[in-house]
Amino acid sequence: MTGRHDKTIGSKSQAQTGFTLVEVLVVMAVITVLLAILFPVFSSARRHAQQVACLSNLRELGQAVFMYAQDYDDLYPYGGDPSDLDTSSWEDFENGKYWPTIQQWHTNDQYVYNVMASYVKDKELWHCPSDDGYTLCGSFEDIPLDAGSSSYKAFGTSYGYTTLLALDHQTISGVRGWSRQAPYSEQDPVDIPLLWDMVGEWHGGSGLIEGRLNMVMVDGHAINVSRNRANVLNQIVFTIPTPAQ
Numbered sequence: 526m527t528g529r530h531d532k533t534i535g536s537k538s539q540a541q542t543g544f545t546l547v548e549v550l551v552v553m554a555v556i557t558v559l560l561a562i563l564f565p566v567f568s569s570a571r572r573h574a575q576q577v578a579c580l581s582n583l584r585e586l587g588q589a590v591f592m593y594a595q596d597y598d599d600l601y602p603y604g605g606d607p608s609d610l611d612t613s614s615w616e617d618f619e620n621g622k623y624w625p626t627i628q629q630w631h632t633n634d635q636y637v638y639n640v641m642a643s644y645v646k647d648k649e650l651w652h653c654p655s656d657d658g659y660t661l662c663g664s665f666e667d668i669p670l671d672a673g674s675s676s677y678k679a680f681g682t683s684y685g686y687t688t689l690l691a692l693d694h695q696t697i698s699g700v701r702g703w704s705r706q707a708p709y710s711e712q713d714p715v716d717i718p719l720l721w722d723m724v725g726e727w728h729g730g731s732g733l734i735e736g737r738l739n740m741v742m743v744d745g746h747a748i749n750v751s752r753n754r755a756n757v758l759n760q761i762v763f764t765i766p767t768p769a770q
Contacts, residue, residue, distance in 0.1 A: 584745070
């Protein structure tokens, strides 16, 4: 009798160790809620880490430009980015006076990252971790160019370059810029972009209003700015403008 009684108790204990369907559903619901709460946090942290890494890339590229200039009479790298060399965006700018140079650069494969190859040993510095491509790019994101899923994979760089610095033979120590829009005020070098994200949605929301861009300026400091602010900073020429321009 005693043995049978013990065996019965043991069977009941074993049966009670499992989870009921209700308990399983409650646990799954709790896990779902926790994931819903934590996923945006993790996603935000990941985006922030990518933005920081991108800014670090741009700072190092800015320093590489200074090293280049030391060897080339204080001049900026004599080349362009994909929005310059792989499109016709310069054909009509200022009556096309730069277009023959751009065409020659294209023939010579004078992308800025090739021109600076001796000064940027790690090609990954040209790769923004948030780069997921574009179909429109350039200073104002109005130039049709299909980069597919990655600008870096398609063209060798995630970053645009203020090519006018090279075309106008500006120097590191003497660069001067003016807004191309009224009142045509002079821009301080700290507000002149050197290299920048090809599009704003990589570090912000979608569209021209919500987007944000990382930039390194000609004085070497890197910033993250709104798309609207980037539009203002990119409104620049390096000769004193006239209303006709």
